Amino acid sequence: MKNFNLRDFGADIWERSGRPVRVTIVMVTIGLVSLLPFAGAGFLATPIAAYDAVLVYPVAIFVLMALGLNIVVGKSGMLDLGYVAFFAIGAYTMGFLGIHTSLNTWEIMPIGIGLAMFAGVLLGIPTLRLRGDYLAIVTLGFGEIIRIVALNVSWTNGPNGISGIPMPPDLGPLKFRLDDQKGFFWVVLIMILLTIWMIRRLSVRRPGRAWEAIRQDEDAAELMGVPTFKYKMWSFTLGAAVGGAAGVLYGSKNLFVAPEMFTLNVSILILACVVFGGIGNIWGVIVGGAILGYLPDRIRFISDARLLVFGLVLIIVMNFRPDGLLPRKKREKAIVKKGAQA
Amino acid sequence: MFDVFIDQFWQLTVSGLALGFIYVLIALGYTMVYGVLRMINFANSEIFMWGTFGAIVASRDLFNYNQTSEPATGGKLALVLIVQLFVAMAFAGLTAVLVEFVAYRRLRARGTNRLATLISAIGMSMVLSEVMRILTHSRPVGSPRILEKVILTEVWGAQIRLDTLITILAAGAIFIILERFVKLSRMGKAIRAVSMNEDAAKLMGINLNRVITVTFLVGGLATGAAAFFYVTVFEYTKFNIGFTMGLAAFTAAVLGGIGNIRGAFFGGIVLGLAEVYAASILGTQWKSVTIFVVLVLVLLFKPSGLFGEAVTQTRA
Numbered sequence: 330m331k332n333f334n335l336r337d338f339g340a341d342i343w344e345r346s347g348r349p350v351r352v353t354i355v356m357v358t359i360g361l362v363s364l365l366p367f368a369g370a371g372f373l374a375t376p377i378a379a380y381d382a383v384l385v386y387p388v389a390i391f392v393l394m395a396l397g398l399n400i401v402v403g404k405s406g407m408l409d410l411g412y413v414a415f416f417a418i419g420a421y422t423m424g425f426l427g428i429h430t431s432l433n434t435w436e437i438m439p440i441g442i443g444l445a446m447f448a449g450v451l452l453g454i455p456t457l458r459l460r461g462d463y464l465a466i467v468t469l470g471f472g473e474i475i476r477i478v479a480l481n482v483s484w485t486n487g488p489n490g491i492s493g494i495p496m497p498p499d500l501g502p503l504k505f506r507l508d509d510q511k512g513f514f515w516v517v518l519i520m521i522l523l524t525i526w527m528i529r530r531l532s533v534r535r536p537g538r539a540w541e542a543i544r545q546d547e548d549a550a551e552l553m554g555v556p557t558f559k560y561k562m563w564s565f566t567l568g569a570a571v572g573g574a575a576g577v578l579y580g581s582k583n584l585f586v587a588p589e590m591f592t593l594n595v596s597i598l599i600l601a602c603v604v605f606g607g608i609g610n611i612w613g614v615i616v617g618g619a620i621l622g623y624l625p626d627r628i629r630f631i632s633d634a635r636l637l638v639f640g641l642v643l644i645i646v647m648n649f650r651p652d653g654l655l656p657r658k659k660r661e662k663a664i665v666k667k668g669a670q671a
Numbered sequence: 672m673f674d675v676f677i678d679q680f681w682q683l684t685v686s687g688l689a690l691g692f693i694y695v696l697i698a699l700g701y702t703m704v705y706g707v708l709r710m711i712n713f714a715n716s717e718i719f720m721w722g723t724f725g726a727i728v729a730s731r732d733l734f735n736y737n738q739t740s741e742p743a744t745g746g747k748l749a750l751v752l753i754v755q756l757f758v759a760m761a762f763a764g765l766t767a768v769l770v771e772f773v774a775y776r777r778l779r780a781r782g783t784n785r786l787a788t789l790i791s792a793i794g795m796s797m798v799l800s801e802v803m804r805i806l807t808h809s810r811p812v813g814s815p816r817i818l819e820k821v822i823l824t825e826v827w828g829a830q831i832r833l834d835t836l837i838t839i840l841a842a843g844a845i846f847i848i849l850e851r852f853v854k855l856s857r858m859g860k861a862i863r864a865v866s867m868n869e870d871a872a873k874l875m876g877i878n879l880n881r882v883i884t885v886t887f888l889v890g891g892l893a894t895g896a897a898a899f900f901y902v903t904v905f906e907y908t909k910f911n912i913g914f915t916m917g918l919a920a921f922t923a924a925v926l927g928g929i930g931n932i933r934g935a936f937f938g939g940i941v942l943g944l945a946e947v948y949a950a951s952i953l954g955t956q957w958k959s960v961t962i963f964v965v966l967v968l969v970l971l972f973k974p975s976g977l978f979g980e981a982v983t984q985t986r987a
Contacts, residue, residue: 408786455971462711463970466925470963473918481956593914597793604790637801643794648777651787 335655339612363518366511375626381510383626385582389517390575391622395602395614396524397571402600403609403657404528404537405564406544407457408465410596411472414452415445415569417591419576421479424491424586434497434581438574445573448475449566457561460547472596480588490587497581505582513582520578524571525611531567540564605646607653616654676951681829683947689835689904691943692842696897697920698927698935699849700767700890706866706930707886710785713792714770716917717799718763718891722898723908724803725762727814729755736815743817751817752837752903759902760895767891770795771884779883796913804910811909814902838900845896849889850932862886866930915959919946922966928976937977 343351369380394416401409422441426432432440456467479485497505503512531537539560542550551557580586598621606617624642628635646654676683697719704712712718730736734751736743743751774795778788818837822830853859861882864872873879901916902908919942927938942962949961969976 402786408789455967459970462705462929463925465711466921467963467967467970469918470922470966474960474963477956477960601790601793604786608784608786633805634801637798637805640794640797640801644774644791644798647787647791647794651778651781651784653787 359518359522363515366514373627375623378626379510381514383623385510385513385517386579387622387626388619389514389521389622390579391599391602392615392618393517393521393524393575394572394599395606395618396521396528396611397568397575398599399603399609399611399614400528400540400564400571401568402603403614404532404544405540405561407561407564408461409468409565409568410465410593410600411452411468411470411475412568412572412599413591413593413595414468414472414475415448415572416576416579416595417472417475417479417586417588418445418448419573419578420580420583420586420590421485421491421576422573423577423580424494425484427494427581428491433495434577435500437581438577441577442570442573445569445576446566449569450562453562453565457558457565469593469596472591472593476588476591479591485588488588490585492585494580494584494586496584507584510582513578517575517578520574521615527567528611536560536563601643605643605653607655607657609657610653610655613653613655613657620654673952676948679951681827683951684944685829685831685835687944687947688940689838689900689943690947691940692839692846693897693900693904693916693939694920694923694943695846695936695939696842696893696900697916698924698939699846699932700894700897701921701924702927702929702932702935703853703862703886703890703893705924706932707862707869707883708775708779709930710775710788711792711921712767712770712887712890713789714774714796714799715767715890715894715921716913717796717803718766718770718913719894719898719901719916719920720803720908720910720913721766721799722759722763722891722895723902723912724812725895726755726759726899726902727812727908728762729758730815730817733758736817738813738815740815742819744819748818755817755902756841756896756899759899760892763895763898764888764891766799767887767894768884770799771887775883775887776880800910800913807910809910811907814906814908816906818903834904838904842896842900845893846936849893850936852889853932858882858885862889918959919962922962926966926969926976928978931976931978934976934978941977 343354346354366381366384369375369384374380375383394412397415398409398412401407401412419441422444423434423437426437426440427434452468452471456464456471459467480488485491496507497516499505499512500516503515505512539550539555539557542553542555543557543560547557583590599618602618602621603614604617605621606615607613621639625635625639628638650656697715700715700718701712704710704715730751733754736751742748770792774791775788778791818834821833823833823836824831853862861872861877862885864875864877865879865882865886869879872882897920920939923938923942924935925938926942927934927936929935942965945965946958946962950958953961
């Protein structure tokens with residue numbers, strides 16, 4: 330039991346099966362997950378908040394953001410504590426353009442993603458030379474700066490926030506209603522699948538290998554001719570893009586954005602999702618995001634103590650499974666450990 | 672825009688110094704732990720918050736002061752303040768040891784990744800602040816006024832209040848004591864040895880666990896002293912007060928070069944002054960932005976902080 334590793338167990342099954350089996354597994358999984366909004370009656374039900382709303386935010390949006398942050402923290406090993414900034418930029422883009430122009434959510438989406446990526450580049454140029462805790466504190470500062478700017482400039486309407494943001498228009502059979510949020514869940518699910526696809530494609534190509542090299546030993550990677558700055562920037566802006574997309578959708582779903590939604594706590598929570606689930610492993614990150622997004626709403630019946638319990642869960646899980654619930658492949662891990670000693 | 676700044680320059684300098692000395696002591700908490708573990712003690716802000724409650728518990732429950740009591744005078748005043756200081760330091764010191772024990776020890780023994788430890792510390796900091804939030808019903812808690820805030824003298828138009836003066840002098844003294852402790856005592860030597868090279872220190876027979884516990888304790892004591900001064904000057908606390916103070920103090924520690932005790936001193940003073948000056952020029956709402964801009968500039972042009980070590984090699 331000691332050497333049992335669910336991640337390797339899953340990978341084994343995966344490697345032994347042929348293409349038709351793999352396609353079936355993927356399709357069945359996607360099918361089951363997309364049926365989740367109908368499972369709100371039994372054990373999964375959330376006592377106070379509406380179940381289908383909880384499933385969109387926090388659960389699905391946390392998973393999406395955790396996947397985005399995983400590109401930065403898990404793949405290329407840069408500790409980003411200001412991820413909420415990109416989420417905020419996406420949400421405020423949605424709010425501002427949704428109110429002042431006739432563009433709808435789907436037209437604002439690329440603008441929001443673009444602005445978030447632009448902010449990522451702006452932040453990355455001066456800061457990506459820093460490492461470790463220093464990068465962490467600078468990104469943390471950036472997250473706070475975005476929040477304080479939103480609080481103090483006039484076009485964001487300060488602490489009152491922007492309200493009356495329009496809902497997204499229907500997309501064929503997908504409908505978006507306040508009292509029925511299944512449509513939102515399916516859209517986020519599609520975004521999650523796109524992100525997974527993107528990460529998996531990149532992982533086996535040049536950027537993925539460069540990130541792996543940077544994470545294990547940045548100096549060695551640089552000496553071997555990997556343009557580390559360029560690939561760090563790529564990882565940073567891709568992470569920002571996912572965060573921005575999540576923000577646009579959140580703004581449109583919530584109909585309201587305000588600075589207090591984008592505190593440091595959100596960045597930390599998303600980071601917790603990544604580390605809790607299993608840093609660097611897509612499936613672990615998804616599980617982590619789903620559990621940490623869902624848990625506080627599930628245990629609302631102990632309402633006053635729920636963050637306390639949440640904190641205890643973080644301590645206990647990290648102490649007994651420090652590599653997360655579903656750790657990355659053993660081979661990758663072994664190399665990292667050796668690298669960490671250097 | 673600069674009117675207030677120029678008119679009030681010396682007054683601002685005095686309050687900036689008082690704030691700066693509070694930052695120095697909290698920054699010491701961060702820097703000591705970073706020195707031995709090469710890790711941010713994320714829960715230090717909550718250690719500070721528990722310290723502020725320690726100071727208030729002392730004046731309220733040990734001396735039965737409440738909001739309507741007359742401020743103390745003479746010998747009684749000195750007694751109450753010293754007891755408050757010690758209780759705040761004890762609260763914070765014990766909290767710090769608890770943090771080390773619960774959040775760090777097991778993970779350190781297994782030698783696992785730093786991010787797991789970071790998340791564990793974040794969990795600990797959530798627990799500490801939530802426990803206090805539930806205990807105080809999310810309400811701010813005022814501190815009884817122990818020290819009459821008399822204006823002692825005016826220097827160049829700046830009023831020097833008794834509480835500011837005490838903060839600057841006493842915090843300075845505590846800083847010097849702790850700095851000497853690390854520099855001269857046997858335990859301090861062990862702390863510095865571990866900070867230089869953990870494995871070598873272990874081979875020389877240093878009890879690593881004890882050194883790390885003591886480091887957390889000393890950092891907690893410094894943070895607790897800061898908490899006492901904070902309560903004396905601002906006469907107020909709340910369960911979420913640690914966040915902003917902790918962030919600023921951490922910035923101060925990085926500014927001076929984290930892991931470097933004297934760096935924490937200069938970083939704290941510079942940051943306290945910068946914060947007060949910036950608030951007078953740009954308005955209070957922008958002060959934290961200014962802090963971070965200063966920090967980013969320092970890291971860009973002098974990445975090891977003002978007095979630091981080779982930071983570019985620090986790993987995540």
